[in-house]
Amino acid sequence: MDSLILDSNTWLLVLTGAGVSAESGVPTFRGMSGLWEDQPVEAVASPEGFRKDPALVWRFYSERRKAAAAVHPNPGHEALVAWERHLGDRFLLATQNVDGLHTRAGSQRVVEMHGNLFKTRCSRCERPPFEDATVYPAGVVPECDACGKLLRPHIVWFGEYLDPADIQRIEDFSLRAATSGGRFVFLAAGTSGAVYPAAGIVDQVRKAGGKTWLVNLDPAENSSRFEHRIVGKSGEVLPTLAKLA
Numbered sequence: 001m002d003s004l005i006l007d008s009n010t011w012l013l014v015l016t017g018a019g020v021s022a023e024s025g026v027p028t029f030r031g032m033s034g035l036w037e038d039q040p041v042e043a044v045a046s047p048e049g050f051r052k053d054p055a056l057v058w059r060f061y062s063e064r065r066k067a068a069a070a071v072h073p074n075p076g077h078e079a080l081v082a083w084e085r086h087l088g089d090r091f092l093l094a095t096q097n098v099d100g101l102h103t104r105a106g107s108q109r110v111v112e113m114h115g116n117l118f119k120t121r122c123s124r125c126e127r128p129p130f131e132d133a134t135v136y137p138a139g140v141v142p143e144c145d146a147c148g149k150l151l152r153p154h155i156v157w158f159g160e161y162l163d164p165a166d167i168q169r170i171e172d173f174s175l176r177a178a179t180s181g182g183r184f185v186f187l188a189a190g191t192s193g194a195v196y197p198a199a200g201i202v203d204q205v206r207k208a209g210g211k212t213w214l215v216n217l218d219p220a221e222n223s224s225r226f227e228h229r230i231v232g233k234s235g236e237v238l239p240t241l242a243k244l245a
């Protein structure tokens with residue numbers, strides 16, 4: 001297996017998806033064949049879904065909150081913490097996962113591109129998102145005590161824009177990495193490469209002359225765009241993949 005050298009010359013951008021949390025027992029999206037209660041996830045995880053049936057959407061997220069709170073980070077999460085400690089500010093982790101496991105494992109330089117299950121915000125006013133682990137009982141839709149409108153999960157739904165600050169942080173890091181004179185490396189783990197803009201990061205890295213690695217259990221939709229492809233479980237591959245020099 002090719003080895004990934006992480007030394008004082010390396011700038012490393014990592015992207016994770018649901019596959020990295022799978023070994024903690026969190027079901028993946030396509031693993032659930034993209035269905036929840038035989039509805040396509042996109043129907044529930046969307047502004048239209050929320051408008052149509054906010055109680056159903058809150059049941060979906062409350063159930064995932066409960067499940068995510070009951071699991072623990074796995075060796076794949078822990079390997080990424082070790083890489084961050086070794087590389088410092090030449091490391092950045094962009095995750096599509098909303099389960100909060102990277103932060104619980106000890107990762108600090110994390111961009112939660114699709115939001116976080118344990119944050120809630122108002123669907124209307126400017127009240128900032130707040131920590132909220134509440135598992136709302138079926139049928140309950142919380143309301144904002146500032147404006148009375150419905151509260152919603154602080155999650156980026158399909159068809160919604162990602163937070164521009166998050167995109168900017170990833171782009172700034174990539175630019176610094178590409179112009180550092182060092183070696184710019186991008187590694188994606190546990191993602192099917194189906195959802196944009198996350199699935200397009202590999203193309204930006206290649207354009208910037210970076211090296212690209214994919215660690216995944218099955219071929220991803222964008223597999224062919226990675227130079228190094230390792231098939232396996234992230235919890236088994238990541239802990240031994242990198243040589244910290």
Ligand code: BV8
Pocket residue numbers: 016017018019020022023028029030031045096097098114155156157158159160161162189190191192193194195196197215216217218219220232233234235
């Ligand atoms: C946006 C929050 C601008 C919800 C999520 C056509 C072309 C390009 C783009 C589009 C298009 N049509 C529509 C779009 C836009 C759309 C999109 O990309 N759609 C796709 C489906 C085509 N994107 C958006 O809407 C984004 N916004 O583009 O804004 C815009 C605005 C308006 C109109 C148009 C555009 C917003 C995307 C964010 C959506 N929110 N999550 C929630 O979590 O509840 S995405 C959701 O999917 C999750 O975040 C999840 O992480 C993400 C991606 O899935 P993966 O993480 O990759 O998980 P998946 O199950 O798919 O794969 C797991 C992989 O792991 C598998 O490959 C498996 O083999 C592997 N695996 C399993 N076990 C292991 C493993 N690997 C290693 N080890 C293991 N143990």
Ligand code: ZN
Pocket residue numbers: 122123124125126127144145146147148149
């Ligand atoms: Zn409000």
